[in-house]
Amino acid sequence: MLRSRLFYICSIIFTFYFAHVQQTTAQITAPWEVDALRAIRGSLSDPLGRLDNWNRGDPCGGNWSRVICYNVTASDGYFHVRQLELLRLNLSGTLAPELGQLSRMKIMDFMWNSIGGSIPKEVGNITSLELLLLNGNQLTGSLPEEIGFVPNLNRIQIDQNHISGSIPKSFANLNKTEHFHMNNNSLSGQIPPELSRLPSLVHLLLDNNNLSGYLPPELSQLPKLLIVQLDNNNFSGSSIPSSYGNITTLLKLSLRNCSLEGPALDASGIPQLGYLDISWNQLTGPIPSGKLASNITTIDLSHNRLNGSIPGSFSGLPNLQRLSMENNNLDGSVPSDVWRNIDFSGNRSLILDFHNNALTILANPLTPPANVTILLSGNPICTSQNQLNISQYCQSTSVVVPGGSTNNDTLCPPCSTDLPHENILRSPIPCLCAIPLHVDYRLKSPGFWDFVPYEAEFQHYLSSGLSLSSYQLEVSTFMWEEGPRLKMNLKLFPNNTALFNSGEVLRLRDMFTGWLITDSDIFGPYELIDFIPGWYENVLPRRTKSSLTTGATVGIVIAAFAAAAILSSLITLIILRRHSSQISKRRNAKKIQMKIDGVKDLTFEELSNSTSNFSDSALIGQGGYGKVYRGILADGTGAAVKRTQQGSLQGSEEFFTEIELLSRLHHRNLVSLVGYCDEDNEQMLVYEYMPNGNLRDHLSGQNFISVATKLHLRIVHLVIISEMCLSY
Template sequence: MGLLIHVLLIVMITQSLVIASGTDLADVAVLSALKISWQNLPPNWIGSDPCGSGWDGINCTNSRVTSIALQGLNVKGTEFGDIPSLSELQYLDLSNNRGLKGTLPPSIGNLKNLSHLILVGCSFFGPIPESIGSLQNLVLLSLNNNSFSGPIPHSIGNLFKLFRLDLNDNKLSGILPVSSGNLSGLDMLVNARHLHLGTNQLSGAIPPQLFSSKLKVIHVVLDNNQLTGSIPQTLGYVKTLLVVRLDSNLLSGTVPQNLNNLANLSQLYLSNNNLTGPLPNLTGLNFLDYVDMSNNSFSPTDVPSWFTTLGSLMTLLMERTQIRGEIPVDLFSSPHLETVVLSNNQLNGSFDIGTSYSDNLRLVDLQNNSITNLVQITRNDTELILTGNPICDRIEATPGYCGVQKINFSNTIPSNNCTPVVCSSDKILSPRCNCSDPYTGTLHFIYFSFSNDNSSHFEFLTGFLMSVFQLNQLPIDSILLSNPPIDINFYRQFTLQVFPSGQDSFNRTAVSAIGTLLNSQPRQVISYYGPFYFTDETYSLFGGAKKSSNTGIIIGAAVGGSVLVLLLLFVGVYAFQQKRRAKRALVQSNPLASWDPKTSGSIPDLKGARWFSFEELKKCTDNFSEATGIGSGGYGKVYRGTLANGQLVAIKRAQQGSLQGDQEFKTEIELLSRIHHKNVVSLVGFCYDKGEEMLVYEYIPNGTLLESLSGKSGIRMDGMRRLRVALDSARGLAYMHELADPPIIHRDVKSNNILLDQHLIAKIADFGLSKPIKDSGKGYITTQVKGTMGYMDPEYYMTEQLTEKSDVYSFGIVLLELITGRRPIERGRHIVREVKEAMDKSNYPNNLREILDDSIGWGTSLVCLEKFLDLAMSCVNDSADNRPKMGEVVREIENIIELASLDPNSEPAFSSSSFDYSGGFVPFHVEGH
């Protein structure tokens, strides 16, 4: 009877769709079936046109469903449904719906266009089907925190575009699959950056074949499994590695001594295994900030000398590692050191922390050793634990050091500084002193360097998360992080409360967007704090009522099907007429309706940019007061403003008679509204109202590169900082040339159009002169010459043929500015000529110091400078054909940075953990991914 009723309902719905739906009928049938089998779906899933009616969580392109995002809505169901029949689906996020159960069907392999599959925090079980290897466009596969079991499919090795593989926290078993014969394996994922397979039941040895120099992976996470055997020597070949987690397995044998080849490594977890032999020598790992080798069976050894050479070290955990002797005083002078745990070893003699120990030091745990003397420490904000040492047997032993201690890594961040406010029982006081209902969940960091109560770390993390939310224009007033303990698997967990802005609670769209954004791994957070996943608590408004099972009502609806069809026909005609009226009204009320086609063509093709009224921007800049002015140019003035949601923005306001006309204004809106990259300034919106033309950007606080090079900004631009700025801006241009759709030529690359954010990350700005590259087969665009003298490609200037290599030339001039600190044209002489003359002298390269900016500080070595200069000169080659592509420029700068970090004569490199080895992609944002 139930089956018959379902059939009658589907027939009835399908009849109505033929008349009224603008959505593809096959896609509507799939969603209609989900409406029947799943509970607690959004209440606006009504009608027969999901695309046209704007069903919550459903996005479409040309009447086809391309995205489903139902994160955190307490959706319930016992099967995956017929989702694999949505042949155009690109993005699927069902995360944090614990009521979603069942297995993944083999038919999931039909989703050939799927790029993101995010099922974090559901209750799916059973095997991951081999057919998942058919999803050739998959970029992100996140199945964390479910109950998947069985082996990892060999076919995952076929996912050549895969950037991130997240299978943490399941019940997967069997061996790590590698390629063999006709079978693929994880070793084939040469483009993947993240392999997260921790907290499962994987067994067997780690295959040496898994690692090779071809891999680009930065995170290998295999902790909390049942892996046996030794750590393969091949691990030391993967020089891109930043994080290695092999802790809490059954690994044995010696640690490969070639781990010190991993020059970029920042986190090393080897604890809780059966490792033997000597401790590995980690000398030269200058970016290493977290080391944990505790609870192994290493050979007794004196305190390793590399303890005092790790300049970036923050956390050193070496409990039960059989180290002996006196602890060197120099260990504690490392400027970033926070936590040292050397308990249960054979340390002896006197303990002297010195007088110049790190200001960040909070914990030194030396219990159960043989220390006999103590040189009194002079600061009381460092916890020292000496329990179980001979020194504590003395009568004058200090209770503060020798009492029973319980180490607690947890920390609770104070919620606010509000005056006493009493909220109702269903509301919580936010950090901004408002009573509201926050969306609450847990951030599970797969690694996290900081292990003490230094509140600045949590303030920075809060700031990062708020900036991500604001960048995506989510209605968030404030956030609160609290209770970050280390769990039993040595993962740092943060309770996150997100408070709504301007209302008491979030709606479904906002809740889903928050969780989807977090589980899409925002690059701004990962670059500094590492990868994580987000699980939530069911939001109070989405408890959901169960569907009625009243058979009489359903049968009655089926009997009235014919009447419903006629009614829908009437409603459809009426809705069509209303839609036409609404469209006419929208055109009349839309400021862009008056766009002058004679001067600027058609209405801009907007993809996400928000329209602002003149009054809104007037209010947020205090009536464009002088106090909010932050710059000016040929286009007009730039003002700093604060939007109603608290987001800081930069507002570029055109002045009458400006050098940038309507076409440039339109071009910049169209291009920037669809570009999303960490090294390109984001367009928040625009204003075309009351005769005003304004562009609203994300606020970049540290000004232009030109200002920093001139000393105006007060930022010290040493050699390594200049390399990083060069790399950031090169990545932004490479993205525009090679990955934007369509590709874009900037046409005005210069140091004044490269901005530095609060973390000194460089971003390309000012797209008023930019040109999209049409696929004409010519390889160039014939256009009027525009740009800035000194930066302009001479070949473009003479031929009026614009190519990507024109940007490369301009970028080469920027590189020469970084090297010399000079403007492109000074005293009538061009920078390229000046440098060429210096290079032509007989005593080159020694005479390079004549043109080198004194503040670079390259030390005594000129190797990196020579390579950097050679790259710059190749970019400004007279012939465009002989210039490198921007992608090649990116790779060469990366090589120079690596060389600089290894060169003992060069200044210390900045931490490579701040690099985005993904090339800057943000899969959640980039269109066409």
Template sequence: MKWECQELGSILLLLLAVCVCLSVGVQGQVTDPTEVSALREIRRNLVDPMKNLSNWDRGDPCSSNWTGIGCYNKTLNDGYLHIQDLELLNMNLSGTLSPELGSLSYLKILDFMWNSISGSIPKEIGNIKTLVLLLLNGNQLTGPLPEELGYLPNLDRIQIDQNKISGELPKSFANLNKTKHFHMNNNSISGQIPHELSRLPKLVHFLLDNNNLSGHLPPEFSQLPNLLIIQLDNNHFDGTAIPASYSNMSKLLKMSLRNCGLQGPIPDLSKIPQLSYIDLSSNQLSGSIPPNKLSDNMTTIILSNNNLSGNIPVNFSRLPYIERLSLANNRLNGSVPATIWENRTLTGGHRLIMDFENNMLSSISGSTTTPPNVSLQLEGNPLCSRANLGRFCGSNQDEVESESPRNNPVGCPSQACPPSYEYPPVYPVSCVCAAPLLVEYRLKSPGFLRFNPYRNGFEEYLSSGLRLYQYQLDVNSIIWQEGPRLKMSLKLFPENGSYVFNTSEVWRIWRMFTGWQVPDNDTFGPYELLNFILLDPYKTDIVIPPSKSGLSTGALVGIILGTLAFAVALSAVVSLLIYRIYLRKPHGVPNSRRVSRNPIKIDGVRGFTYEEMAVATNNFSDSQQVGQGGYGKVYKGILADGTVVAIKRAQEGSLQGDKEFFTEIELLSRLHHRNLVSLVGLCDEEGEQMLVYEFMANGTLREHISAKCKQPLSFASRLRLALGSAKGILYLHTEADPPIFHRDIKATNILLDSKYMAKVADFGLSRLAPVPDIQGLTPTHVSTVVKGTPGYLDPEYFLTHKLTDKSDVYSLGVVFLELLTGMHPIQHGKNIVREVNVAYRAGIIFSVIDERMGSYPSGCVEKFVDLALRCCQDETDARPTMMEVVRELENISSLVPDFDTSTSIPSGSITSPSYSSNIRNPFISSDVSGSDLISGVVPDISPR
């Protein structure tokens, strides 16, 4: 025995050393000190009038004024946490960008969009080799683009548009082999476009319109294998021609070279199979329009304000989707081919606008009758002298397309929703109030000039990209801006049946936009987020998530694997110790289930033999099994004296040691209350452990508030069950000696006896409350590994590992909400506490009350809801004590006319089910994480 103790001590010391090493490893996961210092310097250089970044001083990685969001996330590498994302969108910041940005050597997203930051772009950003998104658009930045930016090997997107950047495009940008998006429009970039950029293998969008570029268009750009959009409007390529090689851009969708001072002929673009948009207007192009047929995808051809001559090609007649054909202010002659509009039917809001004004056209070859939605403008041509063409020769102006906010859906009362809530216009169920997310969004280079025909396609594209239903998206208004660019005001509504988005959904949608996770579309082109606005229902509830564990996926996997390895090693050591001790014990007695030994004797707890248990359960027949959990199976048994009991038999592998088994039995033996399930006895023979409880004939509370229950409980019955449960827990907290924290209160652990009295069960996870120390001071909590059931778990306990009596209060509050609504704690991603909170604050609480209760006193229900929500406060101190809960329930009960304090079947409730009823399990839930009364194997929930 002495050797066994010494060996056990050595093993414990070894395990302690391992734990210390693990602890040191965890404590070493701090943010890289160099990056912490850099972050302080970055903030110091920024002017933050709204104090949006004040949380950085506390190490909080996120802050918000809800007109913009600032956040940095972290990833684990080389033993330190490194800043991975730095997002400061629309934060009212000014000042300058600090060179210390270059010290954030693990950064992937650098986002300062839509602020008022001035100064130059630090060349040190070129040191961030991990950078994927460089987003600086919408500021007041000046100076040239640093050459160093051309050495960012992982850069996918560079957005510096809408600044005051000057100087030339660095030739080093030809090294950006992974860059797909060059968005540099609306600056003062000058000089020649480097032909070296034609080596960029991934380039998709090349947007440099509204700059001061000069020289010539590089012919080598025809070699760009993936270029979809080239947009260079309003630059100064004076006297140069469009390279003929551009007809070989095999994937091009859009070519926009408006007002660039270009001369020479239009190249033959008929070889580009998917081309849909051409704007070469306001140049000095000459010669005739190439006669070859363009792509069938063509929607827009704008060649106005040039020096083009010759005839209008008849091949324009064979373009099935053409919507805009503008050839005005040229020197075209001959006739207008009526085949362009003949036999054309336009539906779905499509229009065909043909502007041939101010040319030398003399006639129309064919019918002069145009179909509906076709507009022909011929003013300033000789043919207008013919009287019968006057309708085409007046002054025409394009309509200004816009979308006004929609009215309430038909039949919905106006102003019936609370502030910040409204009726979604196309919900499957009308007149449902919901709080939208407001998104300002812009298409930077769409492939059309009128939105209405594409509206449905856009809604389908964006809702699908955001993983929402199409009815959740409303394009509230649109406005065309210079470019042309299309600015939109969007409203995103929660899924039908919800009033608001939950926190995770808000952040998921935000990340979809800011990370460009919605794929670009050929028709709608590149997009950008301008603003993301949260209304009042979200300002108080949405919490900006820190980087949770602060770990990358790889690091998290490593930690999990390390933990598993440690657990395996620990199990092996313990198993070795047990095996060695076992070898030193005498083995004269066979390890048989049927061989008895001296039973544990505890006052008030009856001891049973294995034979008695076998007889009571018909030799543990499957027909007698009424439930199963992580600890073992539960059988209905009938003792020799006729007493009906529930026998919980531990399965092999769940057996406890003598000391632990004795401790828990002793604990249960001291609990005597009408609202706690009573322990009748136990069986403890070699290789066998069984607990015998009073049989609860009417199953679990969860079964009786389930939608499957044929005769639902009345409000008075539910209130009585709530009061009984609360009294049982109050006994544990105040009268048990010592007091006990239950730790796993839930609707499946509240059982109903034959008279429908609620009794709290399952003390397998219970912990003794703290006792006074030598100075007479009682700690307020027990520090313990987090265990419990998702949906019922106290968030404070989850985060701090500090178990208190208020943890039970929180869980019971969730049970109260189940009683009131019939909902599950977590269902389809919705949390019952949040859903009821939202409805309560919106003044629509009765919309979530269980309709199956029948009539109920509304004032009493409101008081019950208020109590339940106070129990479910995140802050421990804000919750009532269990004594206060019981008193409040008693006060509410006194106001209910039909409240029955007896133990008979509740009025308006259900008849007693027999054993063979649809309630399969009258004593224990089949949920493994649920109703095991002793040593239940419950999945641990670790903070994430």
């Protein structure tokens, strides 16, 4: 009775462990993350059905679109979500608090949807988060203090929403954050001076909000600051801190329409400054006479109350594109040599806008090059009887920021129309046609006013950043938008072939969506508006399938097979020990007749013929038990023939007991037993053949090892339990 109860208990334990191992191998993604993803999906409205497959299978091992996982398991034995790439899917609804359960996520991308509600404070639980990309939605509410404690955050991109409230002081803790893109919201209150503690901040974009109070002079202490853009806020009663003129790293300072008072900033101490805009304020006094950096392309001091004369220091700036001083109280003479030292080749131009001032004198004749536009209307000099030779500059003329498109003129014949082929205009192979990728792209804070002279430099910068040849990138169109920001339509072409392969399309997409292209000083920060595969949409694999390597997936199945095989062997061993006190180590001479449904009784000759007489060319595996051969049975069925070596032979009774047990084991991760052979000095088991290569081909390092290690621990427990059971 005691032995029967012990056997019953052991059977229950084995059943529990088998179920647990099966769950381990079937559940690839951490279960709490699966629950979180379902909650996220439930809080969103998806009219285009882009997330319909989020209810089927496993996220990391299945087919969940836009869910990208790590390709190795964590220490807990599970795969985890690395990135949500939900860019421009026409989603609405809200962001679920369960986002915080994706604690190992690095990129959270919901850009360019119509998602409302507030940002959940639980986002602060995602300690691994590097990119928080929520721009272009309908988000409201305030910024959670908890975001200020995400230690690895590199980029906060929440622009073009309706977020209100103040900037949390906790954001001063974001020691790794380089990009604060919070423009075009409804943020209010003062810019926290505590932000001056940020050691990595590069871009501070807070324009088009409701910020007020004074400009913190402490911002000048930021050691890596390149761009400060605070346009269209209300710092009434505040002046520009003089310390801003000592930010030696600064490339661009834009404080347009901020209700600032006091004197204009002396920016002569900023050695790399390329863009200065302090227009549409109430600045008074003379313009500082210090020489600005030779890098400068744009100087905009217009629409203030500045007086005095135009300094001679504005002459001889080699990269100057626009000098705007209109609508001030400037008097004295019109400068006549600002264009000195400027090379006007390569479509370079210069705008000098002095209209609506009090300029009265022309010290020297105006003899500018053809690419220089001078605007003097609204000055007394235009009404003087002695200055009739400047009438061409006194006409009312509006300045239009230039846009453009690629010149598609070519002597090549048209490309085939059966597919969306286009000519690669600058290909080294003449008249090569290919199918391009299209990218909508925007420079958020460029350091110039006119893009045309920088177009070739931009093509080189972006193509090299994408690891492409320069001719593979075309700027199809470009257009200035409010900001000013520069929107572009780009075409990416394959390298001297007609098509990209799918791996290259995914690589390029990852470069854009992961912000892996290095920022440029002159071109500033960029943003991806849309990545448009076009024709390639139909040939791209699902992103989740690429998130796990083939070896990882096969390794998990193999681990499951190994665990199930060991378990079945242990069960067999217990049953055999229970029914027999010993196992014969020698072959019984007499064959026992036995019939098992679905299992064939095969002869030695049949199996020898199926394996080319057990040829080495048919050998597919080998172990301590013997060898496994690939064979083809007489009915054409593929088979794996396990031939037991002499030292491992069992007695016939025990061999048939094993066959009977194996015939009853059915599992999706186990191959089926289809036959056996029991003749003199030969014992063979015949399994169905799975044509996926051998173990050596498919085992994949840590992906298999991490899962197999977890299974191995459970199997060790089973071995210990089995030994206890066998001892009885």
